[in-house]
Amino acid sequence: MKQYDCTIIGGGPAGLNAALVLGRARRNILLVDEGKPRNRVTHHSHGYLTRDGISPQEFRSIAQKEVLQYPTVQHLPDQVISSQATEDGFRLETAKGGSIFTKKIILSTGLTGNLPSIQNIEHFYGKSLFVCPFCDGWELSDRPLVILAKGQHAFHLAKMVYNWSRDLVICSNGDPELSEAQLSILSNRNIPVYGQPIKELRGLDGELSSVEFTDGQLLKRTGGFVDISWTHASTLHLSLGCETDDTGAVRTDASGQTTVPGIFAAGDTALFSPSQLIIAAGEGSKAAMGVVKDLVDEEF
Ligand SMILES: Cc1cc2nc3c(=O)[nH]c(=O)nc-3n(C[C@H](O)[C@H](O)[C@H](O)COP(=O)(O)OP(=O)(O)OC[C@H]3O[C@@H](n4cnc5c(N)ncnc54)[C@H](O)[C@@H]3O)c2cc1C
Missing domain, CATH: 3.50.50.60 (FAD/NAD(P)-binding domain)
Incomplete structure (x- = not known):
């Protein structure tokens, strides 16, 4: 043998x-x-x-x-x-x-x-929604981006991605789990935090166009990063x-x-x-x- x-x-x-x-x-x-x-x-x-x-x-x-x-x-x-x-x-x-x-x-x-449970996320993952700014940050430079994350991961990811785009929002799909100090730093950088539940991600052919919340609000975003x-x-x-x-x-x-x-x-x-x-x-x-x-x- x-x-x-x-x-x-x-x-x-x-x-x-x-x-x-x-x-x-x-x-x-x-x-x-x-x-x-x-x-x-x-x-x-x-x-x-x-x-x-x-x-x-x-x-x-x-x-x-x-x-x-x-x-x-x-x-x-x-x-x-x-x-x-x-x-x-x-x-x-x-x-x-x-x-x-x-x-x-x-x-x-x-x-x-393991992707977070958000409607349609798999359609955008790897096309306009990524995990690592060093791998894909350049391609998303200066675009309106979403950070899909909560807590320390959201803060860290926002801090890193800010290097590539200043047009950021955090969507935590529930309690953001951020401290007052973190929220204040984010606010000083004009990074809003949306805690409302997300209904779905929208877009065509893998290209994200917006985040829709369950309260009907629509947020235009053309890419982003997700904590998985x-x-x-x-x-x-x-x-x-x-x-x-x-x-x-x-x-x-x-x-x-x-x-x-x-x-x-x-x-x-x-x-x-x-x-x-x-x-x-x-x-x-x-x-x-x-x-x-x-x-x-x-x-x-
Ligand atoms: C969306 C996305 C985008 C990325 N973009 C970049 C980028 O632009 N640049 C970059 O440098 N990195 C990027 N990465 C990271 C990169 O993909 C990984 O760091 C890299 O693939 C790790 O290589 P690896 O050989 O350790 O594992 P992998 O590339 O994952 O290979 C592991 C292989 O082992 C096989 N395998 C697993 N279990 C078994 C088994 N029991 N028997 C036989 N085979 C098995 C798997 O099927 C797979 O083929 C990205 C990652 C993701 C998720």
């Missing part, structure tokens, strides 16, 4: 860059990916040097082509559904019924976002016994190794925020180098 040097679970920028480094290190590796990256809702990705503005699909297809040039790299479009330690590594089971034996694992399964909660896209780290930190990210050391020897983590799995393609790719590269160093130490 074949045993891979390393199996990478998750083929976003973290997993793909890990595969590139491991392939170039002549290691037999398997990249298992179910193909649901969290930025798939958006048309353009920004801030990755030489690839600014590229579509997520094109980014992936270029990366997969580069990675699969190396003969020891294999790609499996599948989902890993369970994992367990064996005497000399790990055994993974996939949704399509496969079994994989591997010496090392890189977990790069990423995150899933994040969960791991997979629970494999839990079944493998990897510890997480206070933010929920899988804890890793300087080489990308988790608290379980032989298991590494990279990308959003190991860093909840701030999160970007280039950071994920860099972390994937680091974890791959950690894997190679471990294998070389064991074999030399």
